[in-house]
Amino acid sequence: MEVPLLGDALPLVPSAPRWLAVALADLDAVHADHLHCERKAAQSALSLIRSYPMHGELVLQMSRLAHDETRHVVQVAQLMQRTGAAPSFDHGDDYAAALRALVRPREPERLLDRLLVFAVIEGRSAERLGLLAGALPDDKSAALYAALADAEVRHRDVFLALARDVAPDTWRGRARELAEREAELMGRRVASARIH
Ligand SMILES: [Fe+2]
Ligand SMILES: [Fe+2]
Numbered sequence: 001m002e003v004p005l006l007g008d009a010l011p012l013v014p015s016a017p018r019w020l021a022v023a024l025a026d027l028d029a030v031h032a033d034h035l036h037c038e039r040k041a042a043q044s045a046l047s048l049i050r051s052y053p054m055h056g057e058l059v060l061q062m063s064r065l066a067h068d069e070t071r072h073v074v075q076v077a078q079l080m081q082r083t084g085a086a087p088s089f090d091h092g093d094d095y096a097a098a099l100r101a102l103v104r105p106r107e108p109e110r111l112l113d114r115l116l117v118f119a120v121i122e123g124r125s126a127e128r129l130g131l132l133a134g135a136l137p138d139d140k141s142a143a144l145y146a147a148l149a150d151a152e153v154r155h156r157d158v159f160l161a162l163a164r165d166v167a168p169d170t171w172r173g174r175a176r177e178l179a180e181r182e183a184e185l186m187g188r189r190v191a192s193a194r195i196h
Helices: 017-024 027-051 056-083 094-100 109-133 139-166 171-188
Strands: none
Touching: 017 027, 017 109, 027 056, 027 109, 056 139, 094 109, 094 171, 109 139, 109 171, 139 171
């Protein structure tokens, strides 16, 4: 599957400037949350394989993506060891839960919506990891976050390309709708020292 740059189909609003300040004030908590974000990204990719084993291209792309995300788990775990960041249990992600609630229950809309919700989460993660990359105090952490931000942009586009393939006539309209719903959600959120 060729993956062109598809981000224009999913225009996300910028994060409130306050989020970066709150995140930088408690980086250990951000890294601890980030570890779980990467873990859940891998699990989500694998769960799509469980749901759609007949979709060969999806199986191939999601297996690669899960591989990427588990590598990210390793990289964040290494960063946490190096910086002494305290681990934490997963506190849940009400941002992702609110987006998942927008997934329509019946096929084929369900597959389209799951792909697009994951694209939104990848896109937002890319934005925030990029903001952190530009502000982290040590060069090694900043370089890792910059590389991870680039990877999440590629993942966003993998999901958008799959969405385009499964719903060529409707994916752009639905992507715009979900981007608008995400903007409403972002407007209601209180900034916290977490990735989302
Ligand atoms: Fe990742
Ligand atoms: Fe990702």
